[in-house]
Amino acid sequence: MLKLGILDFDTSHAVEFTRRLNQRDIDKDQFVDGAKIVIGCPGESKLSPERIAGFTEAMQKLEVPLVDKPADMIGKVDVMMIEAVDGSVHYERARPFLEAGIPCFVDKPFACSLADARKIVELSAKKKLPMFSSSSLRFAPELVAYLADEKHGKVLGAMVYGPASQHERNPGLFHYGIHAVEVLYTLMGPGCQSVTCTSDKNVDVATGHWKDGRVATIRGTRTGPSAYGGTVFAEKATGPVTIGTKYIYRELLKKVVETYTTGKPPIDISVTVEIVAFIEAALKSANNHGMVQKVEA
Numbered sequence: 001m002l003k004l005g006i007l008d009f010d011t012s013h014a015v016e017f018t019r020r021l022n023q024r025d026i027d028k029d030q031f032v033d034g035a036k037i038v039i040g041c042p043g044e045s046k047l048s049p050e051r052i053a054g055f056t057e058a059m060q061k062l063e064v065p066l067v068d069k070p071a072d073m074i075g076k077v078d079v080m081m082i083e084a085v086d087g088s089v090h091y092e093r094a095r096p097f098l099e100a101g102i103p104c105f106v107d108k109p110f111a112c113s114l115a116d117a118r119k120i121v122e123l124s125a126k127k128k129l130p131m132f133s134s135s136s137l138r139f140a141p142e143l144v145a146y147l148a149d150e151k152h153g154k155v156l157g158a159m160v161y162g163p164a165s166q167h168e169r170n171p172g173l174f175h176y177g178i179h180a181v182e183v184l185y186t187l188m189g190p191g192c193q194s195v196t197c198t199s200d201k202n203v204d205v206a207t208g209h210w211k212d213g214r215v216a217t218i219r220g221t222r223t224g225p226s227a228y229g230g231t232v233f234a235e236k237a238t239g240p241v242t243i244g245t246k247y248i249y250r251e252l253l254k255k256v257v258e259t260y261t262t263g264k265p266p267i268d269i270s271v272t273v274e275i276v277a278f279i280e281a282a283l284k285s286a287n288n289h290g291m292v293q294k295v296e297a
Helices: 013-022 049-061 087-099 114-126 141-148 178-188 248-262 269-286
Strands: 002-007 035-041 079-082 104-106 155-163 192-200 203-210 215-221 228-234 238-243
Touching: 002 013, 002 248, 013 035, 013 049, 013 248, 035 248, 079 087, 079 248, 087 104, 087 114, 104 248, 114 269, 141 178, 141 238, 155 178, 178 203, 178 215, 178 228, 178 269, 192 269, 203 269
Parallel strands: 002 035, 002 079, 079 104, 155 215
Antiparallel strands: 155 228, 192 203, 203 215, 228 238
């Protein structure tokens, strides 16, 4: 049984992950075995500090022991879950644990700059620790089932949509658009070389050009229904993929437990770094009238 610590309660993930791992106050079909949240720290937040008190109270009701300082969890856990909704602080939040030899799961967005993403990866590699970060949408059952069905053939392109509310601390698609970008990369795989992005108050539309000639687009919406899905253009069929959210936390947490039990993440961290580079390039393009930007990963 892995002993997990959880840092920063400015996101519902702190509570929802704990319910599933500790198997408390949730339906049995959401239970995840193999790990337990044994300690937590409410932390701090520049993005949504008003959420910490409510989620702290919820964690107390789940009977999770809490400490005031992140460092107080060192020596008491096998793995840390870095949960700050603000991706720009993930390096500084993960660093003390990585330096202490404690592997970390870093929630989305992995980082809000390619420079920070590289620093997290370099430190975890230096300490020979597995590193995993992902949106839960990557493991949505409908998406997994689509990719497992060989009748479609190779994915040639896609148009993915999802909500993309914004915040200045998680600029561009780093905030909520990260989910749709992760879906796009789940379908397409890595290898994007350049991005163009058009941004307006209600939408971001980013198109990536892959090195093998494939092209794919994300539409991040800020009005209308907050749904996830897309159209996939494959060798043998073109059709829709609609993605539900009921089991996405459960499926992500299964991968977290597997990663830190076996030491083998389900995706190479280089793919996550490329996702950060994609979003960074899309933001630069949006700020430069849609000019083509190179994906630097």
